[in-house]
Amino acid sequence: MWSKRIKILILAVVIGVVMCPKLGLAASASKGNRQYVHTESFIEDHSMTGLFSQCTEYFSVGTWNINKAEFNMVYNVTQLRDEKISDFTISLNGEPFYSRRLTDKAGETKTLKIKLPVRLIKKGINELKIESYIRTSESLPCVDDVSKANWMNISKDSAISILYTPDVNIKSVADLYHHITSIYGMENGKSALIVPDNVSDTDMTIAANILTGISKNSSVDYQxxxxxxxxxVFKGNNLSDFDYGIYVGELASLPAVVFDGLSEEAKKEAKNGAVLSIVSLEHMNLLVLTGTNQELLLKGGTMFGNDDYMKQMTGRIHVVTEDENPQMEKREQLEYSNLTEEGAYVKGAFRQTVSFQEASYGNKTLSPSSAIYLKVRYSQNLDFERSLLTVYINDVPIGSHKLSKEKANGDEIELYIPSDLKVSGNFTVKMAFDLELEDVWCTLRQGETPWAYVSPESMIKIVLAEDVPLLFEHYPAPFIKNKSLNDVFVALPENPSFADLTVLRGVCLTLGRFVEDNTGSIMVTQGAKMQDCRGKNTIVIGSFANNLIVRESNKNLYFKFNEAGTSLLTNEKKQITKEAGSTMGTIQLVDSPFGEENRGMMFITGATEQGMLSAAKYLSDTEKLWKVTGDGCVVEEGKIYAYQFKDNRKSQITTTKELLKREDVLRFLIVSISIAGVLVVGLVLIIVKYVRGGKNTRKNFGKKGGKPE
Structure with a gap:
């Protein structure tokens, strides 16, 4: 009998093993194991050309126990490669760990699964580098050194996946804050911000500050x-959906489950002011901001925008006091800044690039008087008839410089920003060295390859145009100024719905990606009136029926509603049927109705909440913002249509003024005016001479040989 049972048990185990699918890096469904998968795709496609080439990507790792890591590499390679000697090597944080011959079927896209050595992965930012060596087939040993046929493309669909168990050790406010903003908490939707059912304007304002602050400090998946x-959360069975939460509310409005979880010390401090305290529930760890003093509660909300400050809270409670200052020191934009602190070195024949990230304000544009000053050195074994340095801003070329042997040990280049290049916010400066060699017949080894070096003395001069047009191309201006919230006022309906809160959440999280400090201001009011918007940059959220300001502003909108508010109307830019207008959402950026300069109002609305939500999704994710242009947009069946209604002449005048600040333009104007002045003076003298000459001729006419009287 026992023998029979054992046989049945063994058979069941075997069947289970056979029938279960291969898990690979799939996360465990068992809550006891708590295993999750973090995946980061490549930021961009990489085209690797030439004999030697490389590309680099980065990925983030949290405070985890890593069980397994894998790199899914999606690539294709030239049909002409010589598979006997062509290969690539992958390095992790500077250490090579994988090499492979390129023996794949040529030209076809292939996915290669490669195990990453866990021992090489570190907490924080990790570097993954791919280096290739590609020879073409049926050629002389070195005949393809200058060929464009030896290429390998790495797709941005390539991704790093990490199977991990999160560290859930929470002993302090700092620990809980870290987990709320962690990759695990954000990526898996395990973090939530909770407000009371009868939420006050103060609660909503605090929530807006927390949303922008956490978004600023989150590394991934802030959305x-x-x-x-x-x-x-508390009245349903949703507690188990979240591991971490932030609860905002006055002490008297706390639900019993939260109030009972507070320590006696936390309750005492909350009665006298405001406190941040940990409350551990069955399925969730809550960070509770509560108290009786509204000013201190608002100060507690701004603390979430200061990452370093929050990480200093080593106790289970933090008392918010009147004398503490959680505001960050505001960093001013420097006119001159170094492109690189330590210099940048590239080596290898043909095109080699190096890029620098530059920070600037989103509410201002680079003026044409901005300039780049480069100090570079390069090897002397180049073909100087063909070697160049080209500089790009956001992949747009702004100028080239021919390299010369005489200046190889110290070359200087000055390039101004073209007036037709519109750059606002952070941007990328890329330098591409075309390092061509004479008689490059054999480059089988990289030992004697050419090189170039960008000196730390290289600088960029950033001059910003103060005024930018009130257009979505410059969003989040005017709501962000100099990387701070700029007197933002959010007007919600009297009783905001879940849809209204969803829009508020998305807008605040996106704004947070563009701020660098917590010194700005944002205020949220439910049932706001038009006069409340005076002196503010206003964001109006809600359908026509639910928001009074939408109804009062209808005459000023580019896309207006019909009298009943049930449909958008046709205008000079787009024809809209009654049926289509009833389901559309719209985003519009209009001037302040009070005639205030550099103030604006943004409307996120629709005839229905569903229409409003369809429009709001384009402002709820930074990756979709590029689709929002002009100053009036409508969204129909998931597709956005953007139009510009405002005149752009003011910005053109500003560009002309900024051009006059450039030294080269001023020199040119001075020389031109001087030449023109000399020409005018010369012309006047010639005219005077001939006029006088004519008078003398007439005066002497008839005296000698002239006509007798």
Whole structure:
């Protein structure tokens, strides 16, 4: 009998093993194991050409116990490669760990799964580098050194996946804050911001500050932070959906489950002011901001925008006091800054590039008087008839410089920003060295390859145009100024719905990606009136029926509603049927109705909440913002249509003024005016001479040999 049972048990195990699918890096469904998969795709496609080439990508790792890591490399390679000697090597954080011959079927896209050595992965930012050596077939040993046929493309669909168990050790406010903003918390939707059902304007304002602050400090997937009412979490079975949460509310309005979780010390401090405290529930760890003093509660909300400050809270409670200052020191934009602190070195024949990230304000554009000053050195074994340095801003070339043997040990280049290049916010400066060699017949080894070096003395002069047009191309201006919230006022309906809170959440999270400090201001009001918007940059959220300001501003909108507010109307830019207008959402950026300069109002609305939500999604993700242009947009069946209604002449005048600040333009104007002045003076003298000459001729006419009287 026992023998029979054992046989049945063994058979069941075997069947289970056979029938279960291969898990690979799939996360465990068992909550006991708590295993998750973090995946980061490549930021861009990489085209690797030439004999020697390389590309680099980066990925982030949290405070995890890593069980397994894998790199899914999606690539294709030239049909002409010589598979006997062509190969590539992958390095992780500077250490090579994988090499492979390129024996794949040529030209076809292939996915290669490669195990990453866990021992090489570190907490924080990790570097993954791919280096290739590609020879073409049926050629002389070195005949393809200058060929463009030896290429390998790495797709941006390539991704790094890490199977991990998160560290859930929470002993302090700092620990809980770290987990709320962690990759695990954000990526898996395990973090939530919770407000009372009867939420006050103060609660909503605090929530807006927390949303922008956490978004600023999150490394990935900031969009997944939820904004919920307490009944959505505590009165249902949703507690198990989240591991971490932030609850905002006055002490008297706390739900019993939260109030009972506070320590006696936390309750005492909350009665006298405001406190941040950990409350551990069955399935969730809550960071509760509560108290009785509204000013201190608002100060507690701004703390979430200061990452370093929050990480200093080593106790289970933090008392918010009147004398503490959680505001960050505001960094001013420097006119001159170094492109690189330590210099940049590239080596290898043909095109080699190096890029630098530059920070600037989103509400201002680079003026044509901005310039780049480069000090470079390069090897002397180049073919100087063909070797160049080209400089790009955001992949747009702004100028080239021919390299010369005489200046190889110290060359200087000065390039101005073209007036037709519109750059606002952070941007990329890329330098591409075309290092061509004479008689490059054999480059089988990289030992004697050419090189170039960008000196730390290289600088960029950033001159910013103060005024930018009120257009979505410059969003988040005017709501962000100099990387701070700029007197933002959010007008919600009297009783905001879940859809309204969803839009508020998305807008605040996106704004947070563009701020660098917590010194700005944002205020949220429910049931706001038009006069509340005076002196503010206003964001109006809500359908026509639910928001009073939408109804009062209808005459000023580019896309207006019909009298009943049930449909958008046709205008000079787009014809709209009644049926289509009833389902559309719209985003519009208009001037302040009070005639205030550099103030604006943005409307996120629609005849229905569903229409409003369809439009709001384009402002809820930075990767979709590029689709929002002009100053009036409508979204129909998921597709956005953008139009510009404002005149651009003011910005053209500003560009002309900025051009006059350039030294080269001023020199040219001075020389031109001087030449023109000399020409005018010369012309006047010639005219005077001939006029006088004519008078003398007439005066002497008839005296000698002239006509007798």
């Amino acid at each position: 997944n932070l939820m904004l919920l009412r307490e009944s959505d």
